[in-house]
Amino acid sequence: MTFLGIPTASSTGHLRAPRTFPEAAHDALGNAQLRRNLGDATATIRAKRAGVVAELPDWEQLRAAGAAIKDETLAHLDEYLIQLEEQVTERGGVVHWARDADEANRTVVELVRAAGADEVVKVKSMATQEIALNEALADAGITALETDLAELIVQLGHDAPSHILVPAIHRNRSEIREIFLREMAGVDPALTDDPRALAEAARTYLRRKFLSAQVAISGANFAVAEAGTLCVFESEGNGRMCLTLPRTLITVMGIEKLVPTWRDLEVFLQTLPRSSTGERMNPYTSMWTGATEGQQFHLVLLDNGRTATLADPHGRSALRCIRCSACLNVCPVYERTGGHAYGSVYPGPIGAVLSPQLTGVEHNPTLPFASSLCGACFDACPVAIDIPSMLIHLRAQVVDAKREAHHTPTPEAAIMAAAAWTMNRPRWWARGLRAARLSRFVRRRRALPPPLSAWTASRDLPDPPRETLRDWWQREGGVQ
Amino acid sequence: MNEGAATSAREEILSRIRTALGDRPSPAPVARDYRVAGSVPADVEQFVDRLVDYRATVHRCGSDEPALRLKEILDARGVPRLVVPDGFPPAWLPAASLVTEPVSTETLDEVGAVLTTCALAVAETGTIVLDAGPGQGPRALTLVPDYHLCVVRADQVRAIVPDAVAELDPRAPLTWISGPSATSDIELRRVEGVHGPRTLDVLIVG
Numbered sequence: 001m002t003f004l005g006i007p008t009a010s011s012t013g014h015l016r017a018p019r020t021f022p023e024a025a026h027d028a029l030g031n032a033q034l035r036r037n038l039g040d041a042t043a044t045i046r047a048k049r050a051g052v053v054a055e056l057p058d059w060e061q062l063r064a065a066g067a068a069i070k071d072e073t074l075a076h077l078d079e080y081l082i083q084l085e086e087q088v089t090e091r092g093g094v095v096h097w098a099r100d101a102d103e104a105n106r107t108v109v110e111l112v113r114a115a116g117a118d119e120v121v122k123v124k125s126m127a128t129q130e131i132a133l134n135e136a137l138a139d140a141g142i143t144a145l146e147t148d149l150a151e152l153i154v155q156l157g158h159d160a161p162s163h164i165l166v167p168a169i170h171r172n173r174s175e176i177r178e179i180f181l182r183e184m185a186g187v188d189p190a191l192t193d194d195p196r197a198l199a200e201a202a203r204t205y206l207r208r209k210f211l212s213a214q215v216a217i218s219g220a221n222f223a224v225a226e227a228g229t230l231c232v233f234e235s236e237g238n239g240r241m242c243l244t245l246p247r248t249l250i251t252v253m254g255i256e257k258l259v260p261t262w263r264d265l266e267v268f269l270q271t272l273p274r275s276s277t278g279e280r281m282n283p284y285t286s287m288w289t290g291a292t293e294g295q296q297f298h299l300v301l302l303d304n305g306r307t308a309t310l311a312d313p314h315g316r317s318a319l320r321c322i323r324c325s326a327c328l329n330v331c332p333v334y335e336r337t338g339g340h341a342y343g344s345v346y347p348g349p350i351g352a353v354l355s356p357q358l359t360g361v362e363h364n365p366t367l368p369f370a371s372s373l374c375g376a377c378f379d380a381c382p383v384a385i386d387i388p389s390m391l392i393h394l395r396a397q398v399v400d401a402k403r404e405a406h407h408t409p410t411p412e413a414a415i416m417a418a419a420a421w422t423m424n425r426p427r428w429w430a431r432g433l434r435a436a437r438l439s440r441f442v443r444r445r446r447a448l449p450p451p452l453s454a455w456t457a458s459r460d461l462p463d464p465p466r467e468t469l470r471d472w473w474q475r476e477g478g479v480q
Numbered sequence: 481m482n483e484g485a486a487t488s489a490r491e492e493i494l495s496r497i498r499t500a501l502g503d504r505p506s507p508a509p510v511a512r513d514y515r516v517a518g519s520v521p522a523d524v525e526q527f528v529d530r531l532v533d534y535r536a537t538v539h540r541c542g543s544d545e546p547a548l549r550l551k552e553i554l555d556a557r558g559v560p561r562l563v564v565p566d567g568f569p570p571a572w573l574p575a576a577s578l579v580t581e582p583v584s585t586e587t588l589d590e591v592g593a594v595l596t597t598c599a600l601a602v603a604e605t606g607t608i609v610l611d612a613g614p615g616q617g618p619r620a621l622t623l624v625p626d627y628h629l630c631v632v633r634a635d636q637v638r639a640i641v642p643d644a645v646a647e648l649d650p651r652a653p654l655t656w657i658s659g660p661s662a663t664s665d666i667e668l669r670r671v672e673g674v675h676g677p678r679t680l681d682v683l684i685v686g
Binding site (some may be wrong): 172 | 489490492493496497499500501503505506507509510511512513514515516517534558578585586587589602604605606607614616618619620623624640641642645646650653654655656657658659660661662664665666667668669671673674675676677678681686
């Protein structure tokens, strides 16, 4: 039970890792096929992105504007959401609010039932994956059909997505062919593993579904508060099929995915496609306002841990994220482990930040450590989220949470506390440093005693320097 | 729907937001020091280059010959029938078997070809924008058929995305099209044509 008004990270759904990151990463690193697929794919997309970003003379200005627009949105989020609701309602749409995944799922199930449907077509959406909507629909006897090619591969393979943008990045063409032959009703048994033939098989399979579907479910890349306009960026046309053909459209959107003004989209229409697929523009972007062309429209606004993230002044800029996945493609850790190791629908650097924020760090304590802090993610981010600094901030929260849970200091907390005490007392600090220097003459140790032995198990203990900085400073006549 | 529950979820989320923003953040204003609308001259050659890069086929003609050119393009493609939305300029109509609105989705699927105008285009990104205005039809019209032939007047080509945003009405149903339907979902290899039109022909007039 949450008390009114107090943001809690009470999110439910596909955000929690069943295993720790080191355990899951260990298995992923043993899978040579996976590493090869990921290495090829991320290298390709990194090169494409770099090319189209370099084409724009004002990329850094667009990046700064994107960050500033999102910060403005977050600073007045309540006002912009009310404005969006008014605009959508005025144009014949119906707005629903959901505190968490369960509430959002219940709302969608009721809407699908009210439309008299037992099958829905879906546009790829992070929000509906986050809340595990497909599972909730299945429990209610409703079949959800993913229509994005990669999502279809994942769904037919009874698998989990491993990348925000290319969910089947861990599968190669021959694996995909096998999945289609095994799971796709009515598929040509002579199907080859040519990507063109595989795409054609998906087109044929889904076409009659599109033409007969009564209800579609989508996410949204952006919503414009002042106009009530929603948009979906996509490539294949499956999004347009879902957004325009069925009589009822239900869109589930995180409360942070809006921008204040129509003009603001001029920034993201340039930065999102270049950052995500490495294209100047994605093939199709659809925008609609309220009930359009005779369709019924429902918008579900989802909190699910976002207000708790907003409550942390040092962490709230993660809510700028526009889900482009540029940070995944440049991350040396992601490139080797793949998305599944993160155990959340949000993998990679942004996932290592966002997943613990949405669930509370106690439910994802190893993710903030799934990074080498190299900074490539920050450089690639089109809304300038300082992911490395936020990871360090979250690591501190994990240590604090552990201390609260144990009521006794963990070794790292005890050491940090002792260091803080000593560093505040210059004479003790100087003595400590000299003592460490003297230890050079003691028989050299390569490992520390337990519990510090965990650290030295994979590292050599460094030699203390011959002379401390302070001693050097004094010897050279520096001012104290 | 359960209105009582819906209202309380709304109130609670808004209240959580206000509590979360208790420190009253005041971010810096948005600096629009990037290339804004009107700051760059439009370049039709760049538009052509970008369309070709997306593997759309580009044709060009003078202002007085669209009808003739459209017929040639359709003949070369072997398109016997096509859907033409209301408001398409009558002087440009090619001599083909035309299907006019209203059309059902089934008819669109069966005819398989559509001819439209557009609202405007963006040179830098090779994008055509449809806003359901005259000669464009509802969104399904340019989606279900496998072949889309779009006529763009040279004076509809804008330089960059901000130019287009400044002119468009967000409340119109908008479709931004940059090349034919494509996917890169299999090993990131680009394949043209999944669900939308697999062939996109563009005729630039003037």
